[in-house]
Amino acid sequence: MSSSSPGRAAGPQPSVRPVVAEGGTILPRRVSWGAVLAGVVVALAIGLTLNLLGLGIGATTIDATARSTPDASSLGIGAAIWILIANLVALGIGGYVAARLSGTADGTDGTLHGMAVWGACALLSVVLLGNAAVGLASSAARGASDLVGGLASGVGSAASAAGREVSDRTDTGTVQSAAQSVLRRAQDALNTGGDPARMTSDQRKAEMGRLVTKRVTDGNLALAERERLTRLAAAEFGISQQEAEARIQQVEQQTAEALNEAKENARKVADASAKGASIAAFTGFLALVLGAAAAVAGARRGTRSGSYA
Numbered sequence: 533m534s535s536s537s538p539g540r541a542a543g544p545q546p547s548v549r550p551v552v553a554e555g556g557t558i559l560p561r562r563v564s565w566g567a568v569l570a571g572v573v574v575a576l577a578i579g580l581t582l583n584l585l586g587l588g589i590g591a592t593t594i595d596a597t598a599r600s601t602p603d604a605s606s607l608g609i610g611a612a613i614w615i616l617i618a619n620l621v622a623l624g625i626g627g628y629v630a631a632r633l634s635g636t637a638d639g640t641d642g643t644l645h646g647m648a649v650w651g652a653c654a655l656l657s658v659v660l661l662g663n664a665a666v667g668l669a670s671s672a673a674r675g676a677s678d679l680v681g682g683l684a685s686g687v688g689s690a691a692s693a694a695g696r697e698v699s700d701r702t703d704t705g706t707v708q709s710a711a712q713s714v715l716r717r718a719q720d721a722l723n724t725g726g727d728p729a730r731m732t733s734d735q736r737k738a739e740m741g742r743l744v745t746k747r748v749t750d751g752n753l754a755l756a757e758r759e760r761l762t763r764l765a766a767a768e769f770g771i772s773q774q775e776a777e778a779r780i781q782q783v784e785q786q787t788a789e790a791l792n793e794a795k796e797n798a799r800k801v802a803d804a805s806a807k808g809a810s811i812a813a814f815t816g817f818l819a820l821v822l823g824a825a826a827a828v829a830g831a832r833r834g835t836r837s838g839s840y841a
């Protein structure tokens with residue numbers, strides 16, 4: 533008895549073919565990732581080689597002994613131009629390699645292979661630059677941490693040595709007397725609000741500091757507080773109240789000018805930063821566009837003609 537079920541013919545079964553709509557055609561995949569990878573590798577290698585060559589040429593122009601080194605602006609512009617040209621050459625050759633190795637004879641396919649090389653190189657450059665920036669920041673943070681730790685250790689050692697020196701040269705009674713003297717001066721400084729002529733210098737300075745701080749933070753003082761500050765300054769420096777008022781006005785004017793200058797400098801710095809960011813963004817955009825054009829031109833050149841298809 534045959535093991536095959538009724539109605540089913542014995543023998544090999546026909547292969548299953550994809551169902552295609554009537555009149556449609558099955559298009560093969562026309563992207564060669566191996567060719568794209570080869571183009572990326574070639575582009576990166578050529579870019580690295582040319583940039584190292586530019587670094588060597590730039591280093592030969594530096595002559596600290598003869599003081600004939602180009603200025604920083606000229607050196608920076610020359611380096612930027614060299615990097616741009618090196619990257620354009622590398623992307624052009626990378627696009628050529630990708631299109632040639634893909635085996636395509638279609639111009640659009642070759643162009644897309646060149647664009648794939650350009651995109652992969654751009655993303656890799658961003659990743660490498662980001663990792664380099666993170667590495668520099670991490671190294672700077674570790675250096676700062678080590679420096680702070682070394683300073684703290686040094687301060688601790690110095691404090692320990694000073695403590696031993698003090699303990700050797702003073703007894704407990706002297707230290708207690710000095711500490712009580714400091715505490716008394718601090719308590720006296722807190723007792724403010726009396727007649728300036730009867731107050732100690734520490735008390736007057738403490739109250740003047742409080743009033744000046746209030747003047748800076750609040751922007752102005754009440755009439756009574758301003759008169760109080762004038763009397764304190766006159767008693768502290770041994771001058772008349774008119775001269776004390778003139779000095780206070782001079783200090784306020786100088787403070788206002790310093791604040792205005794600081795604000796103006798902050799605005800200039802912010803404006804310069806914004807302009808710098810704008811120039812950097814437009815420069816990066818132009819470099820990417822030129823790189824894409826170079827990769828496409830190389831890919832168009834590397835696309836096989838119909839006779840080789």
